[in-house]
Amino acid sequence: MSDLAGKLRDALSRIAGALFVGEKEVNELVKEIQRALLQADVNVQLVLELSNRIKSRVLKEKAPSVVSRREQAVHIVYEELVRLLGEKEIPLALSGKPAKVMLLGLYGSGKTTQAGKLARYYQKRGHRVACVQLDVWRPAAYEQLSQLGAQCGVPVFGMPREKDPLAIYRAFSKEYPKYDILIVDTAGRDALSEELIREINALHKEVQPQQSLLVLSADMGQSALAQAKAFHEACGVTGVIITKMDGTAKGGGALAACSATGAKVMFLGTGEKPDDLEVYRPEGFVSRLLGMGDLQALLDKVQDAVSEEQAADLSKRFMKGDFTLIDLYEQMDAMSKMGPLSKVLEMVPGFSQLKLPKDTLTVQEGKLKLWKHAMNSMTREELDEPEVIDASRAARISKGSGVPPGEVRDLVRQYRQSKRLVRSLKGGNPKSMEKLMRRMGGGKGGLKFA
Ligand SMILES: Nc1nc2c(ncn2[C@@H]2O[C@H](COP(=O)(O)OP(=O)(O)OP(=O)(O)O)[C@@H](O)[C@H]2O)c(=O)[nH]1
Ligand SMILES: [Mg+2]
Known part of the structure; x- marks a missing residue:
């Protein structure tokens, strides 16, 4: 029981750290929350109501973008717990003398x-x-x-x-x-x-x-x-x-x-x-129960944890070469916050001696934003395997998101180049890697050595 808060927190951290929040992830989240609450003897009916509401809200409510869906999920869980514990503060009704x-x-x-x-x-x-x-x-x-x-x-x-x-x-x-x-x-x-x-x-x-x-x-x-x-x-x-x-x-x-x-x-x-x-x-209590100063602090913390993890994990995940567009987006987003690419690459075995341009990897923020919009109009298939995005799909994505077709193409190109970069990393040839990186820097916006 004393562990209720810990269990809820674990479930939330997992979802907050997930790269993609789909039906499977939401079902797992809800199951974990149910288990935690039932173990804490919370009324079964209340638990069922709570979990049904969380599930349908996370799946139905449209998140502002595909990558912020996990933040939305965390927020919904928080709101539903607040609702369970009373939505408003209750004034102590006092009457009589005394x-x-x-x-x-x-x-x-x-x-x-x-x-x-x-x-x-x-x-x-x-x-x-x-x-x-x-x-x-x-x-x-x-x-x-x-x-x-x-x-x-x-x-x-x-x-x-x-x-x-x-x-x-x-x-x-x-x-x-x-x-x-x-x-x-x-x-x-x-x-x-x-x-x-x-x-x-x-x-x-x-x-x-x-x-x-x-x-x-x-x-x-x-x-x-x-x-x-x-x-x-x-x-x-x-x-x-x-x-x-x-x-x-x-x-x-x-x-x-x-x-x-x-x-x-x-x-x-x-x-x-x-x-x-x-x-x-209730808001403050739930925040405390979940161990966050406030909700934003949790999200910030998770975000930090994710980028740290990503930095440490960069070589492993990318060496595997089976990343999706969402992974790529996360990487670029994390890198734009992390700073110098050379620092990141120092963690990749074999590349610490590599002579890279001193300056930072800059992914322009505006560009990332456009790509985020474009990704929001993609299907799950397209996110997982951007290779399927042909001209007609690109046109559809562009129309759906209001992002210029050129940007959609840029994003797909970025993905392909990153894949190739990974392949050369796997081949372990630092020279061809260096060449490729310089070439990638030539495009407009995107990954760029300033
Ligand atoms: N840290 C902390 N200590 C508290 C709080 N409320 C009470 N205490 C401490 O808890 C101890 C017990 O508090 P009491 O108010 O005497 O508890 P009680 O329910 O009247 O206990 P009995 O009269 O023995 O039945 C005391 O040392 C209090 O100072 C609190 O909100 N925070
Ligand atoms: Mg007393």
């Missing part, structure tokens, strides 16, 4: 700390807030909450020596109407027990809170699900707070807990200080 928020959860999940944080959160927003400590199990629970309350000037009601939580709650009943919001801290246990559930249930009946918030820590695995269910049956959980989001765990357990209770995450605890509370925003 409105009551009861915090529930096991030992150490962070109830008392979040009580202090919530008090501060609402107080800063102009509400009159008070807390009441009904935890009679944790030693010094009252002192802990009192200190937190004192930090923001919020009164804390409690009776350090009283053992009956109902008696404590009733003892201050005259005070509550003076406040807008009452935050109720309750006891945990080190595991779910009948006794705890009975106690919580009795308190819930007495307090009748508008909100029963389940406090879960981000590092909780499989057990989050059972907890969520039991607390939900006892008190009707209305929302979830995930704490310790500042740690290494990413809160994947929340997925299962939310799908079990139908309750959505409302706040995230991001540290031990009173201000370390964030209103939950």
Whole structure:
């Protein structure tokens, strides 16, 4: 379970690093996502809906270009996960005088700390807030909450020596109407027990809170699900707070807990200080779950990883000589970002001694863009085997993409020349290779030694 985020991330990295995203790749991606979510106990129906939507969207929605399809796939998965976890942030609906928020959860999940944080959160927003400590199990629970309350000037009601939580709650009943919001801290246990559930249930009946918030820590695995269910049956959980989001765990357990209770995450605890509370925003949470600062950062990272890999792999992949037009495009794109061709060729065995023109390989950006458009109007067959592109196909591609026929021919020529380059590489004759490269440099645009 703790590995949910890792598994989703792996699946996404694979698709983000794929050169071509077609039906086969999408099916594999969806299968991996399904497996990861099901292992995390996410409701089967939800998983099926999610995967069907991902599949049909990736295959149907037209990507701006054939080579950005993988980016689009990553984006769609991200959007669908966000949808699963709630599309919009949920305002905490509070009504009544006072409105009551009861915090529930096991030992150490962070109830008392979040009580202090919530008090501060609402107080800063102009509400009159008070807390009441009904935890009679944790030693010094009252002192802990009192200190937190004192930090923001919020009164804390409690009776350090009283053992009956109902008696404590009733003892201050005259005070509550003076406040807008009452935050109720309750006891945990080190595991779910009948006794705890009975106690919580009795308190819930007495307090009748508008909100029963389940406090879960981000590092909780499989057990989050059972907890969520039991607390939900006892008190009707209305929302979830995930704490310790500042740690290494990413809160994947929340997925299962939310799908079990139908309750959505409302706040995230991001540290031990009173201000370390964030209103939950699904986009940010999914980004964190997937381990990206934001989506763009992931795409950038993947892009970098791809070009590094390509650079290191250049000799191997090209020596094989069975590359497609998409491979070629990727190579040119990567090279235009990588800089000096001589640097790249240094990695090719036998070519480090070769005297190449000092300057860089320049693939003009405008040219690459045109080629990208042209490729977008090609069939899969044409992309895999550009040799089939004859005059009439070139004319069709040109018409479909609005790219001048000359450019389409240039692209095909570029492909053929690259193939020949590879053949001479395979032949291992540096001299003929040098000659060929110089010849390639003679064309207009394209691969060129400036
Ligand atoms: N890093 C980090 N620590 C947190 C966060 N929230 C709570 N903690 C820490 O987690 C520990 C337990 O927090 P408590 O608020 O006492 O947990 P509790 O649920 O009230 O625990 P019991 O009263 O024993 O049931 C404390 O050391 C807190 O400082 C958080 O968002 N981030
Ligand atoms: Mg506590």
